[in-house]
Amino acid sequence: MSRRRHSDENDGSSQPHKRRRTSEPIEIEDRLESLICRVGEKSTSSLESNLEGLAGVLEADLPNYKSKILRILCAVARLLPEKLTVYSTLVGLLNARNYNFGGEFVEAMIRQLKETLKSNLYSEAVYLVRFLSDLVNCHVIAAPSMVAMFENFVSVTQEEDIPQVRSDWYVYAVLSSLPWVGKELYEKKDVEMDRLFNQIEGYLKRRQKIHVPMLQVWTAEKPHPQEEYLDCLWAQVQKLKKDRWQERHILRPYIAFDSVLCEALQHNLPPFTPPAHSDDAVYPMPRVVFRMFDYTDAPEGPVMPGSHSVERFVIEENLHCIIKSHWKERKTCAAQLLSYPGKNKIPLNYHIVEVIFGELFQLPAPPHIDVLYTALLIELCKLQPGSLPQVLAQATEMMYMRLDTMNTTCADRLISWFSHHLSNFQFRWSWDDWADCLTQDAEKPKPKFVKEVLEKCMRLSYHQRIVDLVPPSFSVLIPVEPLCHYKYTDETSSTLPGFAVSNTVANAIKNRASNEEILTVLKDVPNPNQDDDDEGDSFNPLKIDVFLQTLLHLAAKSFSHSFSALAKFHEVLKTLTDSDEGKLHILRVLYDFWKGHPQMISVLTDKFIRTQIVDCAAVANWIFSPEMAHDFTRFYLWEILHSTIRKMNKHVQKIQKELDEAKEKLEKQHNKKQQDSGDEEDMEKNSEDEEGQLEEQIERLQEKVESAQSEQKNLFLVIFQRFIMLLTEHLVRCETSGIDINTPWYKNCIERLQQIFLMHHMIIQQYAGTLENLLFTAELDHHILTVYQQFCALQL
Template sequence: MFGRPPPAGEADRLHDFSGPPERQELQLWRGVCGGHDPAAEGDAEKQLVQRSRLLGLLMSELQAAATLLSFSIVETLCSPQVRFLSDLVNCHVIAAPSMVAMFENFISVTQEEDVPQVRLDWFVYVVLSCLPWVGKELYEKKDVEMDRLLSQIEGYLKRRVKTHVPMLQVWTAEKPHPQEEYLDCLWAQIQKLKKDRWQERHILRPYIAFDSVLCEALQHNLPPFTPPGHMPDAQYPMPRVIFRMFDYTDAPEGPVMPGSHSVERFVIEENLHCIIKTHWKERKTCAAQLLSYPGKNKIPLNYHIVEVIFAELFQLPSPPHIDVMYTSLLIELCKLQPGSLPQVLAQATEMLYMRLDTMNTSCIDRFINWFAHHLSNFQFRWSWDDWADCLTLDLDKPKPKFVKEVLEKSMRLSYHQRIVDIVPATFSALIPADPIFTFKYEDESASTLPGYATSVTVSNAIKNRASNEEILAILKEVPNPNQEDDDDEGESFNPLKIDVFLQTLLHLAAKSFSHSFSALGKFHEILKTLTESDEGKLHILKVVYEVWRNHPQMIAVLVDKMIRTQIVDCAAVANWLFSQDMAHEFTRLFIWEILHSTIRKMNKHVQKIQKELEEAKEKLEKQQNKRVTTQVRAALLQKLRRARLCLHSAAALLRGIAATTRTWRRTARTRRVSWRSRSSGCRRRWSRLRANRRTCSSSSSSVSSCC
């Protein structure tokens, strides 16, 4: 029955579930489980056919999605569909033996060789993640097969390679909460569930109310499902580490938090992750859905929500969504639950701060960005005195470094004096410097410096709207400290020329980001001339850092602008960041911000070049195809010429025959021979010649149309 495809339009009708999610779910359950349908009341056979077609459609979609093996399809389609099919066993819609057979086919993939481990992990994860829903029913009916299945899973988990786990852990220390690999954690939860006789308390089971009716329903057997083979371009979900921040001791009031190896913990976290994945583009809807989680009175919901959000934010190597989404979501949650959730969030922040010493550096960066953004939305209110312990530590230690970077990021979202006012005076060593411009040619005391007079002249020329040629003529008089007086060779790299012009230009444009961008754009030609060599590109970056050393954000945006306008290239930025002059700033966050931005731009440039290369190859192939078409056209034209020659020859032959016929007529009249006896033969020959002529004409027309 499953092998028969649905009639035309049936698939579209089955997918047409309009209305809110609750109504969609009820329609789906009613269609599969055979709920009461007034339109089809008394027609049990019709309902059976509809259920069979729906299950067949689900299986065909599952097979198609698994064949594609795309990361997004696997995450959003395959896993939920298998879980849904497994829950239908509890409704007596699908027979338990066929579900066990499907699980066995999934686990058989673990015997494959020379395939990525992530492929095997995903098939094992799908089976384990379905057992909280269907494990009890399968064990009651197929206990021997289930024991064999779990034994195969255990054997695979023991021989897995786990060298990737340390790279994915948020903390290097295992206390107070171990950071377990996701399959190991899920296996421990399933083992505990089996020990508890497959009893759990957090999965919604609406079909229990209709068990007396469903137990008499006709069960269906799933068609055989064969896992598709591995393909080189297949994408599988990446492994991860389960993030743990709270336990039952952290929520002293209210319901008790389930243990780390409790399957209820897995079910709750899966549902919360699913809500975020579904509504992450709408923060208000997402926050409302999280706070409306079913069964929230049985669990400390706020602690679970905060832990799940931080788990995604700190997920390595990159979070599932952009960082600012989690910030806006937490802000919205605090607005909806002002009496409870901010306290849980403050407790989580304090715990993260206490564990900074063993925290992954990338996660610390995300923690800094989130905390500064969050403070800016709540008037920068925080109990800074509680973190006074960082003042006694070396400034390069994680805690004082964290506080300093948070204050610097907060200054980007506010202004310097505001940060000075909100922080206690004892934190003065960690307060960022006043972001002022450092111009060494500003005072008259610098008149003894080389290039001072030229700087004044260039400043006046810029104010008087001098042309680029005039400014270049002024800079031509600047002596080159790298060139001897008697060196008559061509123009070489002149650091003083770059120093004088760029310092003067940025000093005049130091009022805002827009002024600086306009200055770089207006004098782009001069800057390109001064930075023709690699040394020039490196020196211009050194000058930018020298004048804006107290304003890291300005350095970052100016470097970004110079890369975009091709004043400097990505290689020059990397060489500058890793140079000896920048060694003392190597642990600053803005250094790595610039480096990451540069790498992203380089990747985009490489992708653009690759795309252009592919387009050029396609154009070349089209040109080659055009050449082939031209050759075919030439051959057809040659055939046409030959056909025309044949027609001309045939016409000449016909004219000759006509002349011969006329001669025969005259001879016949002269000799008084009966014309009728001879003309009959000529008419026959004449008819044959006319027929041949029409044939040649039609051939010529067909050749002409082809050309």
């Protein structure tokens, strides 16, 4: 569905007239798509009159364009869920005028539902189920057949040997449709609906929820518990049932047409059996419902619905749908959010801000790219400069106050959002309001948060600007000036081993020496490990130190200077780091040189990996090494580690894709050979040669894939092994000393372990057996083992 195609009708230009003469059917199809997609948007006429007029136009076009109209209506049902009741009313009006078309539409929707489930498009499938249920209100679908479909959905909870996430989805699809259709179904089939409710309640009581702590934004139960999504929705639907299905926030245009719609003939849904579970099915992961505000936070204006009122679910669901439909166009998205129907009945700005942060903090990953939420909030502040920035400031203050119990991954995202947001508003903030962080231990969440925000702000500006903007009392949290530390800088370093060689290397580099010449200069550098005969000269830490320190010093002016220097002397670096110790040491030297400039460390580490100077396991070992302990809880180190894991994963995917393509090509060759079996002899010979080459290529690629997967598995083993060692040492030390294990360091470390599992869960799942056998065994301390069990529960 194109959203932009008809932003201008452009009637004055010659091009549309030319198109009309040459392709009139296409012009009419485009017009139909535009009319359907735009219905319900700003108009001088009422929605009801627009719907009636559109139904008339579509009815007239049905004889010639029925299949096109069916396709468009099925697509909007799936892709524009925020206008669900508008389109269900339109289908109701068409069904009242043309019963056969109504039947064909229902059949097309069922086909589409089966396709979306088969393709693992579960969020779109939810919208289709909800749309079908709303057609009961429009007298298109008979209530008993909808109840029968819901009964089939809930029967999935009785299946054996299936993951819980499968039955969760089918229960959610039913419960999330009931705000729209519950009243109608209860009036017609109350006994069956009571039975359905009892089955759902029984299922919800027996399902396990080990995964919940891993997904919560805040660990504290107060002021707003972060509830598991099915439990929360069940409470909301229960309250709605108790209130006799009365709700005030769903737009129901079909009520105006009740006299017309109630005369229409209804259709029965064809029997719908949920597709059987298959191993390649990817069900949606469980989640928690993010809560930040309640009615006490928005004292002026309309009252915010309670967290267990179904109105809260409906409003949030519609706002999520608007973001999902328009996320690629931030201006349109912001405008659509602010023109939410019924906005005068609710504190809209509070709902919008809560929904946006709910998506940003969703674990394991937000629905959309992180920067969307920053851009969207900036756009909303521009459109509503009077009120929205105040709500956003209030939300930021609340999140700051609750940092002690905030999940570390969410705190990372808050740091990135807040620094980016400040950079768009001249870094203005009432820093003095956060002066309480200055009296706390530097490792506590609040001072750590402010320090990381200022460091990110510096990346988006420059050091002196941040110094000038922040009150002098905050100087202890201002990042150090990003200067390099060249150890062979002057006569005071002349006693250092390697000082004389560093000058020779510097002169050689300045005189455009080749890689071979540099290696010749370094040949005579004494090796501190020389006394170890087995070691030989393969790893000489002093050589690496002298060369890299000097090279980085000469190229310290900018990122691009450093990149050029590394590229030019790539051969030297590869020669010096041809052992595991060498790879580890080059990262230590990089850190010593740029320790005041985390961004440079991140960028150059990335470059080392890309140019294969170091491997991914070396980066992991370096991050967990004792010399990095003082930086272990800093944000930049974890950015480096996750970037390293992503590179490893992409490398495996790339080779796997090449292997799959080669296998596909070989299969095509086989098929072609069978079809052309009667052709010339020389053609057969060529074909056999080509097949032989392909088989060799497949064999080579198979070896590369196995090698890459082995490297990938090793990377995760290194990371988890190091985590277990660090956490076990901490737990033993605390137990021996009789002190509380819950220090800021422990919270950070255990949540970083959770973060690795969450952010890379799809890959780690492949190696779960190995992890369980080698690392996460029953003998492991339960504090650490619980994290692994929570991870396993995500896809149970």
